[in-house]
Amino acid sequence: MFLRKLQRRKNGKNHVYWALVESYRTPRGPRNRVVAYLGELKPHERKGWARLASTLGGKSPAMAQKTLFAEEPVGEPVPENVTVDVRGVRVEGTTDFGDVWLALTLWRALEFDALFKDLLPKGREDVDWAQMVAILVAARFCEPSSERQIEQTWYPRTSLPELLGVPREQVHLQRLYRTLDVLVPHKEAVEKHLTERLGELFGLEYDLLIYDITSTYFEGEARRNPQARRGYSRDKRPDCKQVCIALVVTTDGMPLGFEVFDGNRIDVATVEEIVETMERKYGKAKRIWALDRGMVSEANLRFIRERGGYYIVGTPRSDLRHYERQLTEGGWSAVYDDLEVKLCPSPDGQETFVLCRSAARAAKERAMHERFSKRIEEGLVKLRGRLARARKRPNRSQVDRQIGRLLQRNSRAAGKYSVEVTDDPERPGHLRVSWTCRQEWSQWAILSEGVYLLRTNLVGWEPEALWKTYIQLTDVEAAFRTIKSDLVIRPIYHQIQRRVHGHILVAFLSYALWKTLQKWMEAAGLGRGVGTIVSELARIKCSEVILPTNTGRELQLWCITQPDKWQQTLLERLRLEIPRRLRQPKWRTLADT
Numbered sequence: 001m002f003l004r005k006l007q008r009r010k011n012g013k014n015h016v017y018w019a020l021v022e023s024y025r026t027p028r029g030p031r032n033r034v035v036a037y038l039g040e041l042k043p044h045e046r047k048g049w050a051r052l053a054s055t056l057g058g059k060s061p062a063m064a065q066k067t068l069f070a071e072e073p074v075g076e077p078v079p080e081n082v083t084v085d086v087r088g089v090r091v092e093g094t095t096d097f098g099d100v101w102l103a104l105t106l107w108r109a110l111e112f113d114a115l116f117k118d119l120l121p122k123g124r125e126d127v128d129w130a131q132m133v134a135i136l137v138a139a140r141f142c143e144p145s146s147e148r149q150i151e152q153t154w155y156p157r158t159s160l161p162e163l164l165g166v167p168r169e170q171v172h173l174q175r176l177y178r179t180l181d182v183l184v185p186h187k188e189a190v191e192k193h194l195t196e197r198l199g200e201l202f203g204l205e206y207d208l209l210i211y212d213i214t215s216t217y218f219e220g221e222a223r224r225n226p227q228a229r230r231g232y233s234r235d236k237r238p239d240c241k242q243v244c245i246a247l248v249v250t251t252d253g254m255p256l257g258f259e260v261f262d263g264n265r266i267d268v269a270t271v272e273e274i275v276e277t278m279e280r281k282y283g284k285a286k287r288i289w290a291l292d293r294g295m296v297s298e299a300n301l302r303f304i305r306e307r308g309g310y311y312i313v314g315t316p317r318s319d320l321r322h323y324e325r326q327l328t329e330g331g332w333s334a335v336y337d338d339l340e341v342k343l344c345p346s347p348d349g350q351e352t353f354v355l356c357r358s359a360a361r362a363a364k365e366r367a368m369h370e371r372f373s374k375r376i377e378e379g380l381v382k383l384r385g386r387l388a389r390a391r392k393r394p395n396r397s398q399v400d401r402q403i404g405r406l407l408q409r410n411s412r413a414a415g416k417y418s419v420e421v422t423d424d425p426e427r428p429g430h431l432r433v434s435w436t437c438r439q440e441w442s443q444w445a446i447l448s449e450g451v452y453l454l455r456t457n458l459v460g461w462e463p464e465a466l467w468k469t470y471i472q473l474t475d476v477e478a479a480f481r482t483i484k485s486d487l488v489i490r491p492i493y494h495q496i497q498r499r500v501h502g503h504i505l506v507a508f509l510s511y512a513l514w515k516t517l518q519k520w521m522e523a524a525g526l527g528r529g530v531g532t533i534v535s536e537l538a539r540i541k542c543s544e545v546i547l548p549t550n551t552g553r554e555l556q557l558w559c560i561t562q563p564d565k566w567q568q569t570l571l572e573r574l575r576l577e578i579p580r581r582l583r584q585p586k587w588r589t590l591a592d593t
Contacts, residue, residue: 078585088548097159098540103138106513115193119186127170132179140510144488147176159542162582180502187505191257194512198254202519208251208288211274212476213267216490217242225497229263246270253475254515258508271300290473312456312470319453327447333463341463354454354466362450369445372413379406384433393429416441483507486531524573542582558582
């Protein structure tokens with residue numbers, strides 16, 4: 001028999017307790033079983049239990065288990081005054097502290113620590129699942145990387161082992177993967193908690209919900225994931241399988257929930273499912289949905305109306321043709337210096353259309369038309385030259401295909417040209433290409449450049465308010481950029497469906513930390529550059545300092561580097577106070593060397 005040392009972190013403190021363990025033989029090899037849990041033992045009690053364990057195990061008292069206790073005055077207080085040999089003071093290790101400490105501060109501010117302790121109670125595992133979830137989310141927040149890199153590089157060089165009480169050797173690849181599996185079934189509970197907590201912290205309102213969809217691609221075949229399909233890729237990787245991610249946020253861009261769809265699911269086919277999911281989670285109160293024009297179909301709008309909901313959606317550009325007369329008339333209201341809006345009621349009076357005209361957008365579209373027009377004309381001139389130099393009659397269908405590809409590559413200006421391929425009267429048996437510009441196309445382009453159309457069933461709203469509500473779709477687009485770029489959700493290397501969902505859920509939780517810090521920064525007048533704050537605080541380190549004493553033993557301290565002027569200013573503006581030391585000083589033991 002022998003004594004096993006066990007550790008548990010409770011209420012921010014590390015607790016050490018002991019178990020009496022018996023080793024016995026089986027046909028499959030030696031096994032261990034706990035005979036009794038002994039709790040926290042005082043130094044003199046440990047010696048007695050060690051002698052008893054050795055005696056019960058058939059060993060002499062001289063062979064009593066000493067390695068656990070040798071020179072280990074655990075629980076022995078460090079006196080206030082200790083004589084230190086300054087010549088022997090040394091630093092034995094430096095770890096990253098500031099960024100992981102910030103991540104855990106945000107984690108606890110959102111009360112995720114308490115949530116996951118309830119959702120994932122402590123079992124027979126060596127490390128709490130709640131702590132493993134915190135490690136994965138902190139890694140995604142501070143330095144997004146793969147689980148293998150977390151195990152091999154990131155976690156060992158951070159201060160999280162001391163902050164969480166999870167030894168470095170306990171964070172390995174299989175445990176990280178298993179954490180993703182364990183986390184997935186609790187997605188709905190996580191979303192509900194996050195909604196309530198964000199509402200408490202920032203007074204959010206959930207009447208207006210903004211919804212959009214994106215995709216993220218896989219590296220590998222993902223054969224064990226039935227949702228991995230090839231479809232329209234927002235990442236410009238049509239060669240890779242992908243999944244689609246639908247995200248619902250508030251008007252401030254605060255995340256409420258997400259869903260994962262098959263990679264070949266079209267946007268318009270997801271709206272009804274998302275609306276029903278949000279109603280099931282948050283009730284059927286009348287809500288306003290802001291949707292991009294890719295989500296719009298008559299069936300979707302009718303579905304929202306029938307459920308008593310409201311919408312503000314973009315419309316296809318072709319719908320502008322119905323409002324050509326209104327474009328030339330007055331009645332525009334200025335929202336900004338370069339933006340005007342105008343209400344256009346529908347004939348039945350059930351809906352309202354909003355014409356929006358942006359000078360900046362008009363200049364951009366005009367430049368695009370000019371660029372594409374130039375490419376088309378240059379391509380046609382080259383084709384005409386090749387036909388003029390040809391020694392024999394070219395294939396007519398081949399020439400038509402070349403023109404079709406040219407117009408397709410420059411489709412924004414393709415409607416401007418009428419291209420005709422005819423026999424060359426000067427060279428019998430040869431072809432000639434000619435083209436003319438359609439004046440009606442040019443006139444409509446000048447009139448409609450910078451103009452887009454919104455559609456809503458809200459009644460009594462001013463056009464400025466409708467436009468400002470719709471333009472908040474940029475918040476969800478910014479959320480996707482953050483999740484994809486800053487939190488590096490793409491590409492996905494996991495091949496199993498549940499693990500992919502876990503990977504996305506970890507990114508969702510990290511984004512919640514990101515937005516929480518962003519709200520704190522905005523309240524402190526620090527802008528919205530979360531990445532800058534994280535990288536700045538990441539320069540704060542923790543050093544393990546060893547102090548030799550006149551007693552022949554050594555003191556072990558974990559000291560935090562002093563923030564510089566700029567770091568201290570950031571902390572003060574955010575109303576955060578960084579600790580001077582990570583833990584209380586303790587006597588060094590053989591196990592620490």
